[in-house]
Amino acid sequence: MKEIYLDNAATTPISKEVLAEMTDKLANMYGNASTLYGLGREAHTLLENSRHIIAQSLNADDDEIIFTSGGSESDNTAITQTAIARENLGKHIITTAIEHEAVLKPLHFLEERGFDVTYLPVDEEGQISLDDFKAALRDDTILVTIMTGNNEVGSHMPIHEIGEILKDHQAWFHTDAVQAYGLLDIDVKRDHIDMLSTSAHKINGPKGTGFLYRKTGINFPSFMKGGDQEEKRRAGTENIPSIAGFAAAVQTITPEEKAHRQEKYHQFKQEIFDGLTAAGVDFALNGSMVETNLQHVMNIWIKGVSTYVMQTNLDLAGIAVSGGSACTAGSIEPSHVLTAMFGPDSPRISESIRISFGRYTTEDDIQALITAITKIVTRLKTRNEVHQ
Numbered sequence: 001m002k003e004i005y006l007d008n009a010a011t012t013p014i015s016k017e018v019l020a021e022m023t024d025k026l027a028n029m030y031g032n033a034s035t036l037y038g039l040g041r042e043a044h045t046l047l048e049n050s051r052h053i054i055a056q057s058l059n060a061d062d063d064e065i066i067f068t069s070g071g072s073e074s075d076n077t078a079i080t081q082t083a084i085a086r087e088n089l090g091k092h093i094i095t096t097a098i099e100h101e102a103v104l105k106p107l108h109f110l111e112e113r114g115f116d117v118t119y120l121p122v123d124e125e126g127q128i129s130l131d132d133f134k135a136a137l138r139d140d141t142i143l144v145t146i147m148t149g150n151n152e153v154g155s156h157m158p159i160h161e162i163g164e165i166l167k168d169h170q171a172w173f174h175t176d177a178v179q180a181y182g183l184l185d186i187d188v189k190r191d192h193i194d195m196l197s198t199s200a201h202k203i204n205g206p207k208g209t210g211f212l213y214r215k216t217g218i219n220f221p222s223f224m225k226g227g228d229q230e231e232k233r234r235a236g237t238e239n240i241p242s243i244a245g246f247a248a249a250v251q252t253i254t255p256e257e258k259a260h261r262q263e264k265y266h267q268f269k270q271e272i273f274d275g276l277t278a279a280g281v282d283f284a285l286n287g288s289m290v291e292t293n294l295q296h297v298m299n300i301w302i303k304g305v306s307t308y309v310m311q312t313n314l315d316l317a318g319i320a321v322s323g324g325s326a327c328t329a330g331s332i333e334p335s336h337v338l339t340a341m342f343g344p345d346s347p348r349i350s351e352s353i354r355i356s357f358g359r360y361t362t363e364d365d366i367q368a369l370i371t372a373i374t375k376i377v378t379r380l381k382t383r384n385e386v387h388q
Contacts, residue, residue: 004319004365008358009151009179009297014245015204015359021248022206025241033238034229043240050247057250058196058213059187066212066233067243071178072102074197074212075145077223077234078174079106082143082195083115085220089170090140091115094133096157097340098122098150102197103176104336107145120146122340125288126155133162141171148196149180152337152354153287154297156184163192172218178202178210179294182253183262194218200242204359205249209242265295265357268366272298272355275370281377286338286352298355299338301348302373305380310353310373317372322354 005013014022025046031039033047048062055062068074083093095107097119107117118136120128128146137144144166149156159175166173174195177186182203188196196213200206214233226235253261269289276283286299302310307323314321323335334349342348355369 002318004368006355006357006361006365006369007320007322008361009202009354009356010322011201011207012204012358013360014206015249015252017252018205018245018248022241022245025244029240029244031240033240034227043238046240046244047238050243053247054211054250057181057186057253059189060213061216063231064188064213064216066214066230067238068210068212068234069208070201070210071100071176071197071199073223074199074210075100075102075174075176076106077212078195078197078214079103079143079145080110081220081223082172082174083110086142086172087115090138090142092118092138092141094118094120094136094141094144094146094171096120096122096128096146098126098152098155098337099145099147100151100176100178103145103147122155124341125290126150126153126286126337126341127288128157130158130161130165134165137165137169137171139170141169143174144171145174145176147179148175148177148186149184149294149297150337151179151297152335153299153341154179154294155287156180156293159186159193160191167192179297182250183258183294183296185255185258188213188215200246200249203249203253205246206242209239209246211246261359262291262295265361266291268357268361269295269298271363271366272300272370275367276300276373279370279374281374284348286341286348296357298357299352300355301352302377303347303351305377306350307352309380310351310376313376314353314369314372317376319369319372321369322356323352 029043029046031043033043051065052062055065093115111117120132122128146157146162148159163173172194175193176197178199181198194215199210222233222235224235229235229238282303284301286301311323338349338352
C-alpha cells in the first residue's frame with residue numbers, strides 16, 4: 001500500500017537537491033569553520049555563502065542572519081533575550097492567542113517573572129483585528145511577536161500593517177515565519193520586521209537547522225553561552241552540512257516557484273472542498289479559502305467524527321494527516337487555535353483534521369484522500385444507524 005503523506009505542515013521530506021548537497025558536505029567538508037587552516041577556511045567560506053543565499057531570500061543583509069537549531073530556538077532567543085535586554089523600558093508584550101507553543105511557552109515563562117502579556121483574540125477565520133492591536137499597544141510595550149502564518153489553519157497575519165504601525169514605536173517586532181517562509185513573499189525591510197524565525201525542515205531541508213533574522217541595531221545577549229561562533233551571537237560549532245542543505249533548499253524556491261506552489265495548493269484545497277461536497281460529506285472549513293493565506297494548510301471539521309477516529313482510519317488507509325500542530329501530537333489537550341477561533345465548547349475542537357500539502361503532493365493523492373474520507377464517513381454513518 002502506497003503511503004500518502006499529507007502532513008507537510010509538521011515536516012517535509014528532504015529534497016534530492018538537499019540530500020545531494022548534504023551528502024557531499026558530510027563526506028568532504030568536515031573542517032571547523034572557526035579554525036584558520038585550509039579545511040576550516042573552506043568550511044567558513046561555505047558557511048558565509050549559505051548565509052548570503054538565505055539573506056537574499058528575505059532582502060536582509062548577510063550579517064543579520066544567525067544560524068540556530070531551528071524555529072523553537074529562534075523564537076525562544078528573540079522573545080526571552082528581548083525581555084532581558086529591554087525590561088528597563090517596560091514589561092509589556094503583545095502576541096496572539098494562536099501562536100505556536102515555541103512562542104507561547106517562553107511568554108508564559110516571562111509572565112511568571114513579572115512581564116505583562118496581551119494575547120490578541122482572533123475571529124472565526126483565525127485573523128486578528130488591527131483595531132485590537134492598536135488598542136493593545138502601550139508606551140511600555142517592548143516586544144510584539146505575531147506569526148506570519150498560522151500552522152493549523154493557514155491564516156496570514158497583517159505583518160506589513162503591523163510593521164508600519166511599529167516603525168516609530170519603541171517595541172521590537174518579531175514574527176514566527178516557520179510556516180510561511182518559502183511560500184509567502186517576505187521582505188524584512190519593506191515590512192519593518194526586526195526579528196524573524198524559520199526552520200529548514202519546513203521547506204524540504206534538514207531537521208535541526210534554522211535561523212534567526214536579527215535586524216542591524218537590534219542587540220541582546222547571546223541565548224546560547226559558550227564559544228564566539230556567529231559573531232558571538234550564538235555559541236556552538238556550526239552544522240555546516242545542514243546549513244548548506246538549508247541554502248540548497250532555499251535556492252529551489254524562486255519567486256516564481258513560490259507563486260506556483262501557492263496556486264497549486266489552492267487548487268488542491270478547492271478539489272477537496274468540491275469533492276467532499278459532491279460526495280455528501282457533512283463538513284465545514286476551519287479558516288478561510290482566501291488566496292492570501294497559506295495555501296498548503298487546510299483544516300476541516302468533519303461533523304460527528306472525532307479527530308482520533310478519522311486520523312486513525314486514514315492512517316489504516318495509508319494516508320497521513322494531523323489532528324493539529326505536530327508539537328502537540330499525542331496530547332489529549334484540545335487545539336488552542338481552534339479553541340481561540342470557535343470557543344471551548346465547539347464540537348470543531350474534537351472533530352477536525354489538518355491536511356497539509358507539499359512539493360511532492362500529487363493529484364492522485366488528493367483524489368485518494370477524498371475517496372478515503374467519503375468511505376470512512378459512510379461506513380461510520382451506517383454503523384451508527386445499525387446501532388440506533
